[in-house]
Amino acid sequence: MNDFLRQVACCTGATQLHGQDLETVQINLGPRCTLECHHCHIGASPRRDEFMTPQIIDNLLRQLPKIDCRTVELTGGAPELHPQFRELVDNVRALSLRVAVRSNLTIHQDPGMETIAPFLAERRVALTGSLPCYLEENVDRQRGPGTFVRSIAALRRLNGLGYGLSPELPLDLVYNPGGASLPPDQTRLEESYRQRLHAEHGVAFSRLLTITNMPIGRFRADLRRQGNEEGYFALLKAAFNPRTLDRLMCRHQISVRWDGRLFDCDFNLALNLPVNTSHPDVSALSATPATRPIATGEHCLGCTAGAGSSCAGALAA
Ligand code: SF4
Numbered sequence: 461m462n463d464f465l466r467q468v469a470c471c472t473g474a475t476q477l478h479g480q481d482l483e484t485v486q487i488n489l490g491p492r493c494t495l496e497c498h499h500c501h502i503g504a505s506p507r508r509d510e511f512m513t514p515q516i517i518d519n520l521l522r523q524l525p526k527i528d529c530r531t532v533e534l535t536g537g538a539p540e541l542h543p544q545f546r547e548l549v550d551n552v553r554a555l556s557l558r559v560a561v562r563s564n565l566t567i568h569q570d571p572g573m574e575t576i577a578p579f580l581a582e583r584r585v586a587l588t589g590s591l592p593c594y595l596e597e598n599v600d601r602q603r604g605p606g607t608f609v610r611s612i613a614a615l616r617r618l619n620g621l622g623y624g625l626s627p628e629l630p631l632d633l634v635y636n637p638g639g640a641s642l643p644p645d646q647t648r649l650e651e652s653y654r655q656r657l658h659a660e661h662g663v664a665f666s667r668l669l670t671i672t673n674m675p676i677g678r679f680r681a682d683l684r685r686q687g688n689e690e691g692y693f694a695l696l697k698a699a700f701n702p703r704t705l706d707r708l709m710c711r712h713q714i715s716v717r718w719d720g721r722l723f724d725c726d727f728n729l730a731l732n733l734p735v736n737t738s739h740p741d742v743s744a745l746s747a748t749p750a751t752r753p754i755a756t757g758e759h760c761l762g763c764t765a766g767a768g769s770s771c772a773g774a775l776a777a
């Protein structure tokens with residue numbers, strides 16, 4: 461039994477975590493990104509060249525109508541870089557499913573990408589973008605020089621289309637700590653973001669989502685370099701909160717990797733820890749039970765610490 465399950469067993473008596481229902485199918489189209497952030501759990505960068513193939517996308521589109529889910533979320537890397545991105549959005553919308561896109565924001569400022577934002581707005585696609593601080597210095601330290609200024613310019617453009625202003629065009633921002641600490645209170649931080657971004661940049665957004673840095677990928681390598689790996693795990697373990705367990709994203713979603721493999725979440729995807737079934741492949745997506753036993757590890761402590769953490773932000777007040 462891993463440290464995470466030990467904490468679960470200690471608080472609830474359960475020795476295994478199971479899925480509950482399927483709300484979201486998350487599709488990771490590939491790890492290519494225009495940025496190379498310090499906290500990236502996927503190891504995305506402009507040098508990665510893996511993309512989901514047209515065959516896997518076809519297979520996925522055949523499976524989706526057989527699944528009882530409400531939302532398809534496209535992520536990466538930068539999902540907008542996939543050659544079939546627009547076609548996929550249209551095909552998923554044609555199935556009457558809600559589409560959400562996780563965007564690095566700056567991509568909307570890149571040459572040749574100018575028409576992506578109006579395309580998404582026309583189709584009522586929900587957007588979530590990373591902005592780990594309202595201060596330029598902190599954002600540029602995590603995500604690279606010039607990222608803050610370009611993110612603000614992208615947010616202004618998105619606001620101009622109605623994103624973050626109309627309930628039909630949600631624009632959520634994502635905060636993660638700059639180092640080995642837990643995020644502050646989501647509601648209070650959202651208020652600070654709203655005031656600062658409006659007063660200093662004239663920018664609006666829908667919600668702020670706070671996310672804990674997961675002890676995997678580049679962030680874990682940083683912890684190791686700083687000799688703080690053990691300390692961070694101790695912090696996460698001490699902050700274990702059983703009230704986060706019901707809303708853990710693995711209990712309500714499934715992730716499809718660019719190579720067609722199935723995972724309980726994007727973190728397990730990054731760790732190559734597939735779903736606990738005999739055939740963890742997109743061709744078996746509709747046959748994969750929502751109530752499957754979840755593949756867990758010590759990294760899961762990142763989702764249950766403090767107020768909890770997920771793609772949708774904090775999990776418990
Ligand atoms: S924008 Fe997102 S996907 Fe791209 S490098 Fe940064 S964290 Fe990774």
Ligand code: SF4
Pocket residue numbers: 708709710711724725726727728754755756757759760761763
């Ligand atoms: S890392 Fe994934 S599997 Fe583990 S608790 Fe978080 S969402 Fe669930």
